[in-house]
Amino acid sequence: MKDGDIGMNGRMQFVLVLLLAGMSFFAGYGFGKQENVPKADQETAGKQQEAHGHGNDRGSAVSMTTDAVWSAENAKAGENATLRIHIQDEEGKPVENFDINHEKLLHLIVVSKDLSYFDHIHPEYKGGGDFEITTSFPAGGEYKLIADYVPAGGSTTTQTEWIKVEGTSVDAVPLQPDRHHSKIVDGLQVTLQNDHPRAGQDFELNFLLEDANTKEPVTDLEPYLGAVGHVVILSEDTEDYLHVHPVDEKAKGPEARFVTNFPNKGIYKIWAQFQRDGKLITVPFVVEVE
Template sequence: MSRRIGLLFLTVAALLLSACGKESSWEEEEIVEESNRIITDDVKVNWELEKNQASGKSDLIRISVTNKGEPMDDFEVNHEKLLHLIVVSKDLSYFNHIHPEYKGDGVFEIENEFPAGGEYRMIADFKPTNGHSISKMDWVTVEGEAAQGVAVKVDDRLEKKVDGMNVVLSVEPGLETGKEVTLKFTVSEGDGKEPVTDLEPYLGSIGHVVVLSEDGERYLHVHALEEQGSGPEALFETEFPQSGVYKVWGQFQRDGEVVTVPYVVEVP
C-alpha cells in the first residue's frame, strides 16, 4: 500500500512541475475590446433659457447633450427628427411638442413662447449613434409671473371634439398597472360621426402619443403599432408603471395640420 501511495505522490509532483514550466493561461485568453456602446447614465443634458430681447415674448431654449462630460455630436434620425422636445407646464395644462435645430457639438436650440412664468417639465427624446433611444427630463423655471394653476381632473368620458373631429380613446383590455395595454383612438367627424380615413403620417407613423403622470415624474414613451392605415383607428402600446392619475396627449395630422387631443385617466 505504501508503494502505491509513493508512486501517486511522485506522479502528482511531476504534473505540477510540468505546469509551472508553461506560460500563464492569462496570456492565452482572447483579448475582448471594450464596447463603445453609449450608456444612458453617462449621458447628461443641460438646459438653458435665454429671453428674446427683441420681442420679450419668447425664450430661446438651448439643450446641450454630453456623454461622459464630452459633447455628443453624433445622433440618428428618430421618428424623422434628431431630437424631440416635449414642454409641459407643472399643472399639465400647457403642452408643446417641438423639434429644436441642431447647432453642432451636442447643442440644440429653438424658441418657444411660454404662456406664463413658472416651472415647466422639459423632456428630450433622442437616439445617439451606437446607442439606444434616450429620454432625459428636468424641471426648468421660466421667468415671469406664474399663472393660476389648473386642477388636473379625471375625464368622465374619453371622447373629445377638436377642430371638427371627434376622437374617442379606449384602453384594451383596460387600465391597469404593470401590463401592456393598447391605447385605441377612434376618429370621426360631423354630427353623424363619419369615420375619418384620411389621417396623414405624422413623424413616420399614424400619430404620436405622450403620457405623463400628474406629478410629472413618470413619462411614458408610447409606440404606434406598425403598418396602420390612415384611420379611423390608431393603435398605440404602452405600460403604466404605477397606479395614479396620468394625462394623455394624442397627436394626429390631417390636411397638413397637427391636432392635439388631451385626456386625463386614472390607473387603479
C-alpha cells in the same frame, strides 16, 4: 554518426512534419481564431426590433451614458425664449452624432407643472452636441422640459429639466380623470375606447376617429413624424413619462392603436397627436390607472 542517431533524427523530423501539417489544417478551418463576420451582419445581429414605446431601448445597442446641459434665455411669459440643450458624454465631451428617431434627431416635450400646457417641438441641431430652438410660454411659472434622443449606435435616452418662466402666473388647473373619453378638437372627434388601464400590465390605447360634423369615420389621416400619430403620457407628478408609437404606423384611421405599460398607479395625462389636412391636432385625456 551512429546508425541509431540517424534513425532517431528521422523519426523526430517525421513527427515535426505531422505537427506542422495538423496546425495548418486547423488554422484553415478557423480553429482558435475569431470568425470573420461582415460588419453589416454584426450590426444587424446586435439589434432587436424596436418596441412600441419609449423606455424600451433599442435591443442590445451600445451602452452609452450621456447628460444634458440646459440653457433657457429670456424665459418670460409671452415673449420668445431660446432653449439650448448640450448633450455630452460621461467625460464631458460633446456627443457629435445622433440617430434619427421618427424623422427627428431630438424630440422636446414642454409641459407646465399642472400639465395644462403641452408642446411637442424639435430643436435644430447646430453640431457639437448643441440643439437650439426659439419658443414661447403662455404664463409665468414652472415648466418641465423633456428631451428624447438616440446617441449614434446607442439607446433611446431621456433627459429632463425644470425651468422657471418669469411673468404673470395663472391658477393651477386640477387634474381630474375624464368622465367621458370623447373629445372634439379642430373638427376631429377622437374617442379613447378603452380607458381603464392597470399598472404594470401591457395596455392598448385604442383611439377611434370621426369627422365631428358628419360623424363619418376618418380614413385620411396624414403621417405625423412618419406615423399615423404619436402619444405622450405623463403621471400627475411628471415622474413617469411615456412616449408611445403606434402599432400600425401606416394606418390612416379610423382607428389608431398604441400599446404601452403604465408603471405605477395614479392619475396620468395622455396627449394623442394626429395630422389631418396639414394641421397637427393634439387631443388630451386624463385617466386613472388602477
